[in-house]
Amino acid sequence: MANDSKQLIAELRRAGFSTAAIQAAWPSWWTEEADASPSGRAELRFALARRLGLEPKPLLGERVEFVWNDEARFKHLSVEDGTTRAALTSFGVSVGRLLLQAVPRVSLASASAEQLRNAILTNQPFVDLTSLVATCWGLGVPVIHLRVLPLEAKSMHAMVVGVDGRFAVLLARDASYPAPVAFTLAHELGHVLCGHLAGAPALVDVEDPAFALERDEQEMEADCFALTLLTGSSNPDIQTNVEEFNAPTLAGAVLKASAEYGVEPGTLALCLAYRRKNWPVAMSALRFIYSQPRPIWQHINGIANSQLDWSALSEEGADYLQNVMGGTSI
DSSP states (O other), rough: OOOHHHHHHHHHTTTTOOHHHHHSOOTTTTTTTHHTTHHHHHHHHHHHHHHHHOHHHHTTTTOBBBBBOOOOOEEEEEEOOOOHHEEEEEHHHHHHHHHHTTTTOOOOOOOOOOHHHHHHHOOOSSOOOHHHHHHHHHHHEEEEEEEOSSSSOOSEEEEEEEEEEEEEEEOSOOOOOOHHHHHHHHHHHHHHTOOTOOOOOOOEOSSSSSTTSOOOOHHHHHHHHHHHHHHHHSSSOOOOOOOOOOOHHHHHHHHHHHHHHHHHHHHHHHHHHHTTOOHHHHHHHHHHEEEESSHHHHHOOOOOOOHHOOGOOOHHHHHHHHHHSSOOOO
């Protein structure tokens, strides 16, 4: 790689971007011949600026400036690092905007958690991850799982991006079972429908909201929305007739009680874990509730792949979106 490209990568790394994010944003048309051309080097910088949410002109001078600098709302951010915030925001907003270009505009109607739950239960025994993802897409809110994160060390759990009254959800943490992801997605949808972005370009949950020790009013409202959507109650009263239980016992109990409560078995186990402050047993129980672990991101991005109108994107945009989604084919 020529010195010019190496210098540009070094500048992006100093700005906080991970190697994976830079590689995902790097255009496929880039060659040594392009590197030798002033116009090629300029176009490289414009392409990276579009993909990473950067101001293009400063990048021509090897200086990184973020388009959405410190404008997002952050939840559970323990380190007040302006560069970290700007990199997360700019990366996420650029991906969200790209997603919304490939989704038909739908007027997002006001809907309560109860209304959404009742709509889903007309065809399903309970609200699970698949029905929840389908509901989001039906509302015009695309959902993807990021396979590339903007930062090397500091990560995020999930993000909602808002563009002109439209919203996209970016999930970020890996999972092998659907129930924890269902709660995160329901929580993020709560942020959307409760109006928590209020004109901000994004809202970022840095930590898993299920395990957050401190919650502001918006986080508590999003939690209540998620619990109501998933269980029918903002404060589900899940009881057990035994004081001590292990993972297989818990799995068997929630599989039997799922129909009675109208709650997906994995979600039921997590609710009981929250009540009893026994997360390790509940997380272990997921191994017995589901037939086998699987990469949940593949399921989510498989749905996205079928829902996105790839023809609405430029070749460059589609290539980048495939990269951040883990190479999902069109």
